[in-house]
Amino acid sequence: MGFPEAATGASTALLTDHYELTMLASALSDRTADRPCVFEVFARRLPDGRRYGVVAGTGRVLDAIADFRFTDAELSQLEATAVVDDATLSWLADYSFSGNIDGYAEGELYFPGSPILTVTGGFGDAVVLETLILSILNHDSAIASAAARMSGAAHGRPIIEMGGRRTHEWAAVAAARASYLAGFATTSNLEAGRRYGIPTRGTVAHAFMLLHDSEEEAFRAQVDKMGADTTLLVDTYDITKGIETAVRVAGTELGAIRIDSGDVGPLARKAREQLDSLGAEDTRIVVSGDLDEHAIAALRAEPVDAYGVGTSVVTGSGAPTAGMVYKLVEVDGRPVAKRSAHKESRGGRKSALRRHRETGTAVEEVIWTDGSVVPERGPNDHELQIPLVRDGRTVDDLPTLDDARQRLRRALVSLPWEGLKLSHGEPAIPTVFV
Amino acid sequence: MGFPEAATGASTALLTDHYELTMLASALSDRTADRPCVFEVFARRLPDGRRYGVVAGTGRVLDAIADFRFTDAELSQLEATAVVDDATLSWLADYSFSGNIDGYAEGELYFPGSPILTVTGGFGDAVVLETLILSILNHDSAIASAAARMSGAAHGRPIIEMGGRRTHEWAAVAAARASYLAGFATTSNLEAGRRYGIPTRGTVAHAFMLLHDSEEEAFRAQVDKMGADTTLLVDTYDITKGIETAVRVAGTELGAIRIDSGDVGPLARKAREQLDSLGAEDTRIVVSGDLDEHAIAALRAEPVDAYGVGTSVVTGSGAPTAGMVYKLVEVDGRPVAKRSAHKESRGGRKSALRRHRETGTAVEEVIWTDGSVVPERGPNDHELQIPLVRDGRTVDDLPTLDDARQRLRRALVSLPWEGLKLSHGEPAIPTVFV
Numbered sequence: 001m002g003f004p005e006a007a008t009g010a011s012t013a014l015l016t017d018h019y020e021l022t023m024l025a026s027a028l029s030d031r032t033a034d035r036p037c038v039f040e041v042f043a044r045r046l047p048d049g050r051r052y053g054v055v056a057g058t059g060r061v062l063d064a065i066a067d068f069r070f071t072d073a074e075l076s077q078l079e080a081t082a083v084v085d086d087a088t089l090s091w092l093a094d095y096s097f098s099g100n101i102d103g104y105a106e107g108e109l110y111f112p113g114s115p116i117l118t119v120t121g122g123f124g125d126a127v128v129l130e131t132l133i134l135s136i137l138n139h140d141s142a143i144a145s146a147a148a149r150m151s152g153a154a155h156g157r158p159i160i161e162m163g164g165r166r167t168h169e170w171a172a173v174a175a176a177r178a179s180y181l182a183g184f185a186t187t188s189n190l191e192a193g194r195r196y197g198i199p200t201r202g203t204v205a206h207a208f209m210l211l212h213d214s215e216e217e218a219f220r221a222q223v224d225k226m227g228a229d230t231t232l233l234v235d236t237y238d239i240t241k242g243i244e245t246a247v248r249v250a251g252t253e254l255g256a257i258r259i260d261s262g263d264v265g266p267l268a269r270k271a272r273e274q275l276d277s278l279g280a281e282d283t284r285i286v287v288s289g290d291l292d293e294h295a296i297a298a299l300r301a302e303p304v305d306a307y308g309v310g311t312s313v314v315t316g317s318g319a320p321t322a323g324m325v326y327k328l329v330e331v332d333g334r335p336v337a338k339r340s341a342h343k344e345s346r347g348g349r350k351s352a353l354r355r356h357r358e359t360g361t362a363v364e365e366v367i368w369t370d371g372s373v374v375p376e377r378g379p380n381d382h383e384l385q386i387p388l389v390r391d392g393r394t395v396d397d398l399p400t401l402d403d404a405r406q407r408l409r410r411a412l413v414s415l416p417w418e419g420l421k422l423s424h425g426e427p428a429i430p431t432v433f434v
Numbered sequence: 435m436g437f438p439e440a441a442t443g444a445s446t447a448l449l450t451d452h453y454e455l456t457m458l459a460s461a462l463s464d465r466t467a468d469r470p471c472v473f474e475v476f477a478r479r480l481p482d483g484r485r486y487g488v489v490a491g492t493g494r495v496l497d498a499i500a501d502f503r504f505t506d507a508e509l510s511q512l513e514a515t516a517v518v519d520d521a522t523l524s525w526l527a528d529y530s531f532s533g534n535i536d537g538y539a540e541g542e543l544y545f546p547g548s549p550i551l552t553v554t555g556g557f558g559d560a561v562v563l564e565t566l567i568l569s570i571l572n573h574d575s576a577i578a579s580a581a582a583r584m585s586g587a588a589h590g591r592p593i594i595e596m597g598g599r600r601t602h603e604w605a606a607v608a609a610a611r612a613s614y615l616a617g618f619a620t621t622s623n624l625e626a627g628r629r630y631g632i633p634t635r636g637t638v639a640h641a642f643m644l645l646h647d648s649e650e651e652a653f654r655a656q657v658d659k660m661g662a663d664t665t666l667l668v669d670t671y672d673i674t675k676g677i678e679t680a681v682r683v684a685g686t687e688l689g690a691i692r693i694d695s696g697d698v699g700p701l702a703r704k705a706r707e708q709l710d711s712l713g714a715e716d717t718r719i720v721v722s723g724d725l726d727e728h729a730i731a732a733l734r735a736e737p738v739d740a741y742g743v744g745t746s747v748v749t750g751s752g753a754p755t756a757g758m759v760y761k762l763v764e765v766d767g768r769p770v771a772k773r774s775a776h777k778e779s780r781g782g783r784k785s786a787l788r789r790h791r792e793t794g795t796a797v798e799e800v801i802w803t804d805g806s807v808v809p810e811r812g813p814n815d816h817e818l819q820i821p822l823v824r825d826g827r828t829v830d831d832l833p834t835l836d837d838a839r840q841r842l843r844r845a846l847v848s849l850p851w852e853g854l855k856l857s858h859g860e861p862a863i864p865t866v867f868v
Contacts, residue, residue, distance in 0.1 A: 015604070015625050021624070023638045023639060026659040029655065077624075127639075131599050135598055136603055166568070167572070167602075168570075168601075168602055170449070188451040189449075190451070193448075194448055201452055204453055206762070207761070212466060221460045221461070225463045236772050237772075321601060321748075323745075338643075338671075
């Protein structure tokens with residue numbers, strides 16, 4: 001299990017926008033590339049109507065930065081396509097990030113303007129990481145933010161993530177990680193099991209049922225192989241007959257049935273009655289099939305024991321990207337910011353703390369810039385940034401993926417009740433700039 | 435450039451759902467794993483209101499299948515986590531796909547029910563590929579389908595894909611490929627340049643402007659390095675002053691200006707007037723910033739020379755996944771299909787042709803199953819599936835990525851005018867099942 005996860009060794013250097021390197025080339029030419037800079041990752045707003053965001057991907061970012069090296073393969077590609085000149089190629093050949101990174105821990109909540117990640121270093125040192133950092137944080141945080149809403153709606157019932165087939169094959173692995181961070185119990189994705197130690201689950205699909213000459217033969221093959229404690233898929237033909245056959249084949253020790261189609265609420269109620277009448281009182285009911293946080297919430301009163309969630313979680317349930325940006329906020333110790341009419345930003349390196357009542361309920365996110373008056377810190381407040389990288393080295397003893405899971409659980413409990421509603425609304429707590 | 439692109443060599447075998455392997459284990463146990471099967475990829479419907487879909491990702495699928503091998507690393511992971519038993523591990527150790535694959539060529543249009551990919555082989559042989567095939571096709575086709583609408587809206591003006599930072603770092607590479615297939619001119623993504631030979635472009639971001647003590651110094655540094663034919667970003671401070679400074683620094687030979695914020699229509703008009711009055715009549719205007727197909731269409735009458743598109747294309751412009759499924763349709767030569775109330779499928783191996791009028795306008799998608807009467811093929815009709823894999827080997831001389839680009843261009847021209855409208859509507863042509 002892990003955070004930081006083992007780096008893969010393959011270079012991540014070309015997972016980068018062309019302009020990061022042409023900017024670098026110009027800055028090397030006019031000797032501005034070494035100017036001390038601070039870049040900041042933040043989101044101007046939450047996705048439409050969302051009340052909080054969940055930071056996810058930081059562990060993957062740190063691994064990807066460790067693998068951000070220009071080897072001969074990358075350099076010869078850049079040379080062949082004339083992206084940059086020889087002086088820049090030499091600089092890139094020696095590149096490894098040597099600055100500092102601070103940021104919100106994974107599993108922390110964020111709000112509009114939260115300084116989620118702060119990268120300090122020479123301009124060239126820090127600018128070349130922009131695309132990669134944003135790709136990872138925007139994707140993983142979008143998934144975790146959606147998954148946290150689903151976990152809340154499930155109210156303690158386990159959710160299995162099974163959406164890998166609905167998203168890019170490697171995004172699927174990251175999505176499994178982000179969903180697990182956000183409280184999902186397991187995933188169907190085997191690579192996520194290998195890479196992050198997330199427990200994987202699965203039994204059979206409808207194809208297995210259709211492969212056999214009858215439902216009974218399929219059930220028998222599965223029970224023979226996996227034992228009676230397996231999950232039988234009962235909706236290939238007729239659900240009532242399916243359940244009858246399932247209990248006849250597996251006995252009342254049958255672990256679970258799965259219903260993957262139809263109006264699963266009424267179907268689950270009917271199935272529960274039937275299972276109970278057959279003496280299979282301990283057989284669980286798993287439902288799946290186009291569930292999102294709203295469908296899960298609507299099933300709260302139904303006799304459902306576990307949910308399978310696919311498309312909606314891997315696509316961020318309507319918000320497939322978190323909209324985070326990476327902005328230069330300080331040059332040579334002076335705050336800088338774009339000043340045209342739109343998309344304005346606040347200059348200066350920022351710090352943040354979250355204020356809480358004595359009861360533990362979060363009240364506001366307080367953000368201040370270097371040089372301004374540091375707000376008083378009450379006994380229930382906590383600062384939000386932690387050191388992640390010092391002089392290019394990832395710090396020791398960073399929180400693990402399981403730590404991030406715990407952190408998010410605690411953070412969600414701290415939100416005002418309003419903030420946990422699934423309906424559209426304002427951010428759960430205001431962001432206050434000192 | 436290429437299709438099939440060079441395989442990467444890293445195993446793709448664990449980019450797979452747990453249940454594919456447990457199904458296999460049960461089927462090996464009861465000796466159904468070798469039953470001759472046909473699986474079919476299709477979409478039950480197009481995303482809400484869309485009029486056509488674009489097949490993309492087939493080339494990546496074929497590469498990923500070539501790399502679908504269980505090496506010691508994968509097998510020991512499966513053993514350690516007890517996903518399957520020893521007999522299944524042995525079977526997997528010897529696995530390489532040995533069946534046939536037919537499918538729509540990349541760049542072909544698809545409609546509800548189109549048999550996009552048909553996989554023929556033993557049950558075990560074919561079932562283990564489900565997750566990987568769907569991940570790639572669902573992602574890449576969603577992006578290409580959105581990108582094609584944008585290319586159409588741009589009406590010949592070039593679009594640069596620059597959304598890598600808004601999606602998973604590897605999804606970004608595939609998104610660049612799919613956008614290029616769908617008519618985009620270039621990408622910002624350097625890995626897509628390396629892997630697929632797509633031309634990459636980029637100049638500077640606002641960070642480069644803020645790094646410098648003045649806009650003029652930034653422009654001068656950029657022009658000194660990249661020449662006057664570069665694109666200057668004029669909206670960091672005041673656009674009118676920015677354009678004035680840009681032409682003063684670069685001269686009337688200035689290649690382009692970019693406007694990345696604000697109401698870009700009126701801004702482009704004003705910029706055009708100003709550039710012309712300064713004698714920079716050949717200086718182009720590039721606009722970017724939250725553009726989607728509707729925003730692009732709305733700019734058709736404005737003096738815009740090129741578009742930069744990010745978030746909307748990499749997230750499929752509201753439809754981030756294509757909703758394709760992989761269904762078992764034939765076992766031992768007999769059609770099979772799920773029969774419960776919802777999500778019904780049509781059994782049997784299918785073929786498809788598209789009928790056209792003499793004028794070349796598409797009329798309907800005709801689909802028939804093995805054993806039914808083969809529809810007559812008129813002189814303007816063409817069959818839609820091509821052989822992709824025979825006995826496990828990718829066939830020679832498959833269409834390239836540039837071929838796919840051409841194919842899509844021709845296919846879009848063949849649609850009835852209605853079918854190219856951006857507004858919500860029915861599929862451009864009906865699907866007729868014989």
